[in-house]
């Protein structure tokens with residue numbers, strides 16, 4: 174659960190990082206940094222379908238002056254036409270008039286070519302930084318016989334050329350760019366495509382203009398090729414820095430763009446798809462528990478992502494950003510590594526390095542001792558062992574001991590809290606003496622290390638308590654005491670309060686019963702329809718000579734823990750049998766209820782003694798009700814049902830106590846052999862004012878009556894509640910409003926008042 178949360182947090186951070194990279198600068202930088210790699214991975218030669226006729230240094234030297242007289246261009250067109258060029262595209266400015274004779278010659282050559290030639294148009298700022306653009310078109314005489322294609326190379330903000338438009342608008346007309354024209358691709362104005370710079374610029378076939386003009390060239394080089402005519406000589410200044418390819422003449426950039434489009438029209442993909450893929454690939458990185466695995470997962474994810482992006486780029490001509498994805502993977506790697514390191518660090522802090530057992534710190538981090546008890550084993554001869562054993566063997570010996578102690582540990586964990594001390598949460602299901610005897614047997618057996626049998630001398634201290642720290646330190650002190658006293662075991666007590674209670678119970682309860690300090694009070698159950706008290710609940714009372722009254726809520730649970738509940742309950746039963754016999758002799762047909770602890774239902778010795786007592790009693794078992802709580806019936810239903818059936822077979826009525834506080838439904842209770850249901854006072858007390866409590870009381874009454882159960886409402890403290898319950902059809906009420914629990918003789922004396930009889934009538938009956 175916790176690791177899952179951790180993974181989600183990492184992934185969330187990754188998504189945030191991705192979003193940041195999408196909007197921020199860093200992502201773009203990283204993206205541009207990766208570009209060369211992406212082109213280098215697929216470097217290849219041009220198709221050769223585009224030939225550059227270059228106005229190069231040799232041509233400059235041959236022709237001698239600039240601008241060249243246009244008759245040279247006219248001649249070139251004728252040469253190319255004759256050589257069978259597929260198309261001829263000029264990347265040369267022809268927007269101004271020159272010598273009329275030359276212009277006429279070029280116009281005629283264009284006319285002769287029959288539409289084979291495309292001439293450039295371009296748009297440029299009227300002034301630097303201005304918003305007005307001037308469109309430059311070839312002069313009218315040329316336009317008449319040529320197609321027009323726009324020239325537009327726009328470097329990115331970093332000065333490098335990456336993309337090229339498919340078309341631009343010049344003189345209010347959208348026109349294809351040179352490259353789109355050559356490749357016969359169309360697109361909306363200003364829609365751009367990425368130029369494929371993995372095509373080697375040097376592989377684009379070139380022909381010097383001088384060679385062409387003089388006719389000294391191989392026509393096969395031209396046949397069926399698209400010819401681009403433009404300047405490559407440095408002094409022409411038409412040069413661009415391109416990503417990956419470096420500085421290129423404008424005409425070569427055009428050629429590469431045309432080559433790109435001949436293979437298809439590439440598009441740029443958005444970052445979202447990449448981020449999604451990266452997110453999926455990041456999952457194993459986030460889940461890795463070891464740094465090496467995280468790094469390997471990162472390498473794998475990066476490779477897969479890069480491969481996917483490369484395939485998209487070169488196969489499907491979609492250029493997705495890669496840097497943003499790798500950036501996200503990197504963020505996940507960093508977070509995962511940080512997590513792994515901090516986790517490792519924490520784990521190191523919580524383990525004993527020699528044995529890899531959890532240490533004292535780990536013990537103290539427990540929220541609470543699982544069973545409320547901790548044992549500390551102190552190795553008496555640790556120093557002796559350390560002197561004869563190698564550190565490795567010593568650690569081995571400790572591990573061997575812990576393997577055995579594990580049986581006595583509540584959660585199977587043994588902590589090495591000091592070099593010579595082991596601690597663990599006791600499984601206190603066993604009785605204390607049994608546990609200690611078991612531990613002694615475990616620790617007496619020598620351990621085997623490296624083929625040698627080694628005797629371990631150990632003592633143990635235990636303590637019960639709610640806080641781990643308190644419990645542990647008390648158990649440690651108890652172990653010290655045991656060692657000092659030369660005994661195997663000492664039990665510590667965590668607080669004065671606990672000390673007092675357990676001392677009372679362990680030592681004093683039996684004496685208190687014998688001395689008559691433990692008595693029974695009775696609380697009447699008023700039968701509503703007859704208005705008479707027909708029954709009484711027996712509630713135990715302990716008056717301590719020095720401490721005063723001890724509430725049953727305090728000592729009953731302790732008596733249960735200390736196995737003193739059997740004698741206590743038998744004492745109550747004996748008292749009740751005697752009191753009921755007395756009442757019956759007095760002419761009162763009363764029953765009495767006794768509370769039976771959950772533990773007792775599965776205690777055959779207790780039930781046998783109950784039988785014996787009933788056999789000897791002068792009152793019939795039908796005068797008795799045994800009150801049990803649902804927890805008793807829930808923990809071991811089969812044995813509980815069997816016991817309850819046995820009680821009923823004897824004639825004892827069975828009552829379900831504290832109904833409503835547990836988890837069981839009435840439907841479940843149907844399976845139990847019950848005569849009576851007692852609705853817990855927490856519902857009764859507010860039934861009049863809280864609708865949900867009223868509902869529980871009402872529905873319980875209905876269902877219980879359907880199941881033929883008598884219903885008793887506990888904790889009735891006022892007349893209004895009594896009337897409310899009467900109106901609902903409740904059978905009995907019990908509570909302070911009728912009477913508090915009182916001693917047996919007071920109970921007898923008060924009956925007449927409760928039953929609404931006059932003292933005279935009572936006198937008449939007793940006479």
Ligand code: C2E
Pocket residue numbers: 696711712713724725726729742745767768769770830831854887888889890907908909910914
């Ligand atoms: P319980 O079985 O639910 O007993 C009813 C408790 O409610 C009694 O507390 C009683 O004094 C109290 N009570 C009665 N009417 C009212 C009322 O109108 N308002 C309020 N606020 N309380 C009322 P008590 O005597 O302190 O006993 C507490 C618990 O101790 C009992 O709860 C029962 O679970 C246990 N107990 C008492 N005697 C014995 C016994 O002999 N054996 C066992 N195993 N448990 C006993």
Ligand code: CA
Pocket residue numbers: 710768800830
């Ligand atoms: Ca009760």
Ligand code: CA
Pocket residue numbers: 830831851853854887
């Ligand atoms: Ca109760």
